[in-house]
Amino acid sequence: MTTTTSTGSQTLRQEAAAAVAEIAARLDDPERVAALALASAAAAEPTGQAYAQPWIPLGLADSYVGVAPLYAELGQAGDEPDDRYRKIVHDYLSQALQNPQGVPASGLGLYLDAVSIAFVATCAGTRTDDFSNLGRQLDDLIAPDVDRGIARIRAAIEERGTVSSNPDYDVVSGLTGLGRLQLMRHLRYGTGRAGLDAILGLFAEVATAPGITVDGTPTSPWYSPDRIGKWPDEPGLVNLGIAHGVAGPLALLAFAQRDGVTVPGTTEAADGIARLLLAYRSTDEFGPYWPAGVSVQDGTVVSYSDGRMRDAWCYGTFGVARALQVAGQVFARPDWVAEAVAGANAAVRAAEARPELVTDFALCHGWAGILHTVQCMALDTGDAELAAGAERMARRVLSGFDPDSAFCYREESMPPVVADRPGFLLGSAGIALALHAFATGRPSVTTWDAALMYN
Secondary structure: OHHHHHHHHHHHHHHHHHHHHHHHHHOOOHHHHHHHHHHHHHHHOOOOOOOOOOOOOOOOOOHHHHHHHHHHHHHHOOOOOOHHHHHHHHHHHHHHHOOOOOOOOOOOOOOOHHHHHHHHHHHHOOOOOOOHHHHHHHHHHHHHHHHHHHHHHHHHHHHHOOOOOHHHHOOOOOHHHHHHHHHHHHHHHOOOHHHHHHHHHHHHHHHOOOOEEEOOEEEOOOOEOOOOOOOOOOOOEEEOOOOOOOHHHHHHHHHHHHOOOOOOOHHHHHHHHHHHHHHOOEEEOOEEEOOOEEEEEOOEEEEOOOOOOOOOOOOOHHHHHHHHHHHHHHOOOHHHHHHHHHHHHHHHHHHHHOHHHOOOOOOOOOHHHHHHHHHHHHHHHOOHHHHHHHHHHHHHHHHOOOOOOOOOOEEEEEOOEEEEOOOOOOOHHHHHHHHHHHHHOOOOOOOHHHHHOOO
């Protein structure tokens, strides 16, 4: 039985590696990729409905910057750096730097503008000195963004006792993503420490603050005026997800602690966020899960979703579980790890029972994101159920491989629109990175999944 399972697993990893090789071959020409992506979107756009732009000049989610992490990882995967893939990374970043608008620093977060280029440059230089000068040049553009983000949140706390807005502190466009980049650059180049300390200090203050009352009900200092659409008349919510909510700062605090970077209150802050997440955990027939967020309605704290919604990286159980698991291991809280593992295994069962809730194959809210979450957690915890779940999720991702599409996968999250999307968060490059991690059975070499707060 053991031999059969081992052989089957090896065959599956070989299939994943073959899919990655084919995707990499389809994405190796930046100009061709950009032209195909734009043409596909134009052809797919239904009458009266604008298709979400699959290709923009700058940004990690899509664009030249969003494809480059695949080749950075592939180029570092062997015993020696691969010059073929290093050249492709150079070609992609060169195209990004030729953006007619220049490289603005106005995008606050990891997925925007100069910050996204600095992130990929840092990943691509993991085992070489590639792009180190570029990264240092961008450091000066990024530092003021940290100050602006911190100032906005501090002003909001002084005014009403809560954070200003989820985008000010989240992974995609806020301080959490910036802090993760600063941690990477501090460890590799000795830069970014002042900004990182300031972000960690601010998060420690917020996480240990007394909070406020909304409609007479005590709630968290992470309570934001932002809404996700369900309660247009309500004052806001506590966002629980990893992409835009409190799980992101928890992961940042944990990775900083792991790497020897701490500020006063780090442990207390992590404990406060973990207790917040565990307080709002729910249970259904599959097991424990986390909603996207909680609000106050008629004086009562209520969940954003009526029951389990789609579990994914961006919202729901998978992202929260990964953050809680990492924090549990770093801060020596096996109870957090146990809760995280139980939640991730339940989310796998739920996704398999209700696959219609998973609308695509991408990292953000698709099967590739689920695969990478479960794979990372299985590697870190040694949990056999997670390891088996990772194999099943890999089969799910491979089931979407389409050799007749431009980049081997098609983006289908907004039906009836179906289009070829090459990028990181919603496209084939991100899917290939998740499959590559599964095929190799090891953590990422370049720490590309720091963009997910998974590493």
